[in-house]
Amino acid sequence: MYHRLSIRQKQIVWAWAFLAVPIAFYVVIRFYPTANAMAISFQNWNLLGDRTWAGWANYAKLWNDPVFWKVFRNTFVYLLIGTPVSLVISFAIAYHLDRLRFMHGFLRMLYFLPFMTTAVAMAWVWRWFYQPVPIGLFNNVLATAGIPQVEFLRSTTLALPAILAPAVWAGLGFQIIIFMAGLRAIPRSYYEAARIDGVSNWTILWEITLPLLKPTIVFIVVFSSIGFLRIFDHVFNMTTNDPGGPLNATKPLVLMIYQSAFTDFNMGYAAAQTVVLFLILLIVSLVQLRILRDN
Amino acid sequence: MGSAVAQIRASSKTLLASGRPRTSASTGQVIRWLILFIGGVLMVMPIAYMISTSLKWPHEIYNLALVPNEPHLENYTYVLEDGRFYGWFVNSLVIATITTISNILFDSLVGYTLCKFRFPGRYIVFIAILSTLMIPTEMLVIPWYLMSQAFGWLDSYWGIMFPGLMTAFGTFLMKQFFETVPDDFIEAARIDGLNELAIWWTVAMPLVRPALAALAIFVFLGNWTAFIWPLIVTNSVDMYTLPVGLSSFGDEADVQWELIMTGAAISTIPTLVVFLIFQRFIIRGVVMAGLKG
Numbered sequence: 001m002y003h004r005l006s007i008r009q010k011q012i013v014w015a016w017a018f019l020a021v022p023i024a025f026y027v028v029i030r031f032y033p034t035a036n037a038m039a040i041s042f043q044n045w046n047l048l049g050d051r052t053w054a055g056w057a058n059y060a061k062l063w064n065d066p067v068f069w070k071v072f073r074n075t076f077v078y079l080l081i082g083t084p085v086s087l088v089i090s091f092a093i094a095y096h097l098d099r100l101r102f103m104h105g106f107l108r109m110l111y112f113l114p115f116m117t118t119a120v121a122m123a124w125v126w127r128w129f130y131q132p133v134p135i136g137l138f139n140n141v142l143a144t145a146g147i148p149q150v151e152f153l154r155s156t157t158l159a160l161p162a163i164l165a166p167a168v169w170a171g172l173g174f175q176i177i178i179f180m181a182g183l184r185a186i187p188r189s190y191y192e193a194a195r196i197d198g199v200s201n202w203t204i205l206w207e208i209t210l211p212l213l214k215p216t217i218v219f220i221v222v223f224s225s226i227g228f229l230r231i232f233d234h235v236f237n238m239t240t241n242d243p244g245g246p247l248n249a250t251k252p253l254v255l256m257i258y259q260s261a262f263t264d265f266n267m268g269y270a271a272a273q274t275v276v277l278f279l280i281l282l283i284v285s286l287v288q289l290r291i292l293r294d295n
Numbered sequence: 296m297g298s299a300v301a302q303i304r305a306s307s308k309t310l311l312a313s314g315r316p317r318t319s320a321s322t323g324q325v326i327r328w329l330i331l332f333i334g335g336v337l338m339v340m341p342i343a344y345m346i347s348t349s350l351k352w353p354h355e356i357y358n359l360a361l362v363p364n365e366p367h368l369e370n371y372t373y374v375l376e377d378g379r380f381y382g383w384f385v386n387s388l389v390i391a392t393i394t395t396i397s398n399i400l401f402d403s404l405v406g407y408t409l410c411k412f413r414f415p416g417r418y419i420v421f422i423a424i425l426s427t428l429m430i431p432t433e434m435l436v437i438p439w440y441l442m443s444q445a446f447g448w449l450d451s452y453w454g455i456m457f458p459g460l461m462t463a464f465g466t467f468l469m470k471q472f473f474e475t476v477p478d479d480f481i482e483a484a485r486i487d488g489l490n491e492l493a494i495w496w497t498v499a500m501p502l503v504r505p506a507l508a509a510l511a512i513f514v515f516l517g518n519w520t521a522f523i524w525p526l527i528v529t530n531s532v533d534m535y536t537l538p539v540g541l542s543s544f545g546d547e548a549d550v551q552w553e554l555i556m557t558g559a560a561i562s563t564i565p566t567l568v569v570f571l572i573f574q575r576f577i578i579r580g581v582v583m584a585g586l587k588g
Contacts, residue, residue, distance in 0.1 A: 008413070014491040015412040019420060022405045025461050030427045033438030040437060093334065096327050103328075109574060110335030113342060115581075116570040118520040120538035121559035124545050125345045128552050134357045135552060137344065141359070169341070174581065181582045219586070230431060233522045233538075240546050254433050254523070261437050262527055274434040281431055 040271035047265045058272035067248055068256070068273075075229060075253045078164055079284070082228040086168045086175060087220060093172070094179030095205075108177070115173035119166075123237035126166040127153065130238075153238060156249040163250050167234050171227065175220050182216030183209070218292045222285055229281055230254055253277050342563070349557040356553050370557040380561055382533055383540035387562075390456050390536060391518040397460040398514045399507055405461070406469030407495050411481060421470075427463045436527055443528055454528045455536065459518060465510050468584055472506035473499060509580030519566060537562040 005013065044054040062068050097107060114122070129137040130152035139149050152162040186209065194204050210217075232254040236243055243259065244251025253273060261270035348356055350366040358364070374380055409421050439458055440449075448454035476499050484494045500507070525536040535543065541558050548554045570577055 011412050011491075012414040015408050015414040015417070018404050018408045018412075018491075018495075022401055022424075022461055022466075023420065025401075026424055026427060029439075029458060029460075030430065030435070031423075033435040033442070034430050036438040036441075037434050093331065096331055100324070100328055100331065103332075105574075107331055107335050108578070109571075110339050112578060113339050113567065113570070116516070116566045116577075117342065117563050118538055118541075118559075118566070120520070120522050120541050121345070121563045122341060124541065124555050124559050125341050127545075128348075128555065129341070129344075131552075135550070137359065140357070144359075166341070169338070172338070174585065177578055177582055178585050181586065223585075230433065232433075236522075237542055237545065240542065257433055257436075258523065258527075261440075267437055267441075271437055274431075274437065278429075278431055278434050282429060 037271050037274055040267055041275050043268045043271075045267045047267055054268055058268045061269060062272055062276065067251075070248050071244075071251050071253055071256045074160060074249070074251055075231075075280070077160060078167075078231050078252055079225055079228045081161065082164050082168055082231075083221060083225050086171055086224055087217070089168075090172050090175035090220070091179055094176045094183060095209075097176070098180055098183045108180075111176050112173035114170050117170060119170060119233035120237050122166050122170060123234045126162075126234075127238045130162055154246055156246055159239075159246060159250045163234050163238050164228075164231075167228070167231055171224060175224065178216060178220060179213075182213050186212045214292070218289065221292060222288050225284055225288060226281060229277075229284065232258070253280070342567070345556050345559050345563070348553055349560045351553055353551070353553055370553050371561075374554055374557045374561065379532060379535075379540060379544075380537075380558065383535050383537045384561065386452070386455075386534065387519055387537040390452060391515050393452075394456050394459050394518045395511050395514045397456075398462060398465045399511060401461045402465030402510065403469040403473075403500065403503070403507065404495065405466045406471075407473050407499055409466075410470045410473040411476075411478070411499070424463050424466055428467075432458070432524070436524060439524070440527055449528055450530045450534050452534075455525050455534075458524060459514075459521075462514070465514065468510055469503065469506060472503045476502045505580070506583065508576065509584040512577055512580045513584050516566060 002010070002013070041058055042054055042056070043051050044057065045051040093111060097104070097111070100107065128135065131139065132149060132151065133139045133143050136152075138152070142149060150158065153159050190208050190212070191204060194208060199207075229252075231252050235250050235252055235255055236258075239245050239250060244255045254277065257270050257273045257277065260266050260273060343361060347361050347363060349370050350368070351358070351363045352365065352367065352369075355364060405424070409417060409424075435458065443449045443454045448457065480498055480502070481494055484498045489497070520538060521536070522538045522542070525539045526542070529535050529539060532540070532543070541562050544558050545555050548558075
């Protein structure tokens with residue numbers, strides 16, 4: 001039977017045979033759960049009792065929940081500080097590292113190493129750094145210099161940047177490597193021509209390097225933004241005694257989702273938050289692509 | 296990211312050659328080197344302090360010195376003694392390894408099929424798989440949890456692994472790389488009478504080995520460090536992965552920071568060692584995966 005098929009028909013048979021298991025996987029493990037999450041967001045359900053139709057009630061509750069707005073704000077603070085800071089630092093390092101030959105590989109290794117670490121482990125290391133004297137490294141350094149103590153993780157204003165720091169730190173290596181690849185791709189003849197014309201280094205940077213690097217910049221901005229909007233591991237592990245504290249000052253949306261679903265077992269409410277997260281990620285990515293691609 | 300790919304494709308090879316050729320070492324270059332060196336040392340400081348503290352006695356952790364006065368391995372003996380860390384290590388290793396193998400096989404098979412076969416529905420399948428990239432994992436954890444609960448997958452290896460057995464990222468990456476395999480090779484193998492499965496495995500796969508390695512690095516690292524889903528799906532201490540175990544251990548150890556640092560070192564050192572051995576290879580893989588995926 002198979003032998004009577006044409007070459008083209010055989011190909012179709014093989015293609016679907018190869019795709020059968022993966023398609024089943026994507027339908028059951030990706031598409032069905034996506035639809036399911038959306039459906040649950042319109043239900044009232046605490047995992048044990050009955051599922052009842054709730055209409056827009058979960059979304060209305062979210063809209064009127066002051067904690068949600070605090071969390072919403074935090075999530076964007078992570079994004080709006082984290083993305084520009086890591087972009088500028090990683091570009092500055094890549095730009096200068098690209099111009100060095102002496103022990104180039106060694107320096108690159110130093111900068112890349114943090115990318116290979118586990119976020120949970122490093123969150124605990126940084127948490128130790130932030131402890132008050134006599135334990136914490138930072139406060140010990142401050143004490144030696146005669147500067148007053150800083151209560152990093154117990155402060156409602158400083159805790160968020162303190163948690164963001166290791167997240168930025170861990171991502172720098174990846175961004176530096178990508179930037180260096182982008183810099184290498186710019187033809188050297190452009191620089192030589194500019195130098196012959198007597199253009200300053202600063203002008204070369206702004207008029208040649210950065211415009212030609214735009215595809216790389218777009219990639220890094222979108223990629224790191226998605227990461228900061230989904231921050232969880234660092235926050236959870238640096239505030240385990242009061243996740244997202246003090247006073248919700250560090251709580252991002254993913255942590256609120258986790259608590260609503262797996263501490264309060266309010267599945268409908270948590271699902272509504274995941275839909276909001278999905279929309280935020282979608283809108284932020286589209287806006288960034290639009291702005292960065294246009295001008 | 297098509298244009299970024301085009302821009303960088305040419306450069307991924309030269310990246311690993313040492314820096315741009317420069318003539319004399321001017322004062323500016325020396326200062327630049329020094330600043331970058333200090334920055335690099337600061338970058339590895341958290342890792343250095345983690346390892347250093349794991350080798351210190353409790354009374355010494357307040358000492359800022361990087362080199363312990365009396366380095367010892369007692370903390371490691373103590374932390375590994377009750378066997379929990381050993382178990383978590385094995386769990387993480389098994390889960391990350393199986394998931395990596397699964398991704399290597401399925402992502403490349405799907406990428407290959409979408410790239411080299413012509414059949415009705417090809418475009419729709421491709422777009423459908425690609426569209427899953429937009430769905431954040433966090434949106435799926437609740438349905439996955441309910442599914443695991445219904446089928447009894449909670450607190451098992453399968454429960455931890457099933458969401459990551461295939462990824463759209465890997466499929467897309469492999470499809471991009473199979474574009475570089477000439478159709479003539481596949482056609483020639485067909486004329487030689489090889490079946491399609493054998494062509495994929497013996498002809499096409501060896502030609503994309505660098506891409507497979509890049510995919511393996513990303514998938515393994517991603518699963519080794521994964522936290523939120525293993526945290527949700529596991530209940531018993533025995534089933535924890537290293538990150539989940541470390542998180543609970545950190546709470547339990549309270550102020551015994553030298554023990555927490557030891558636990559952190561146990562979960563970090565393996566990937567660091569692997570990186571130091573295959574450094575060039577891994578950096579190239581990261582660039583490839585980052586830009587093509």
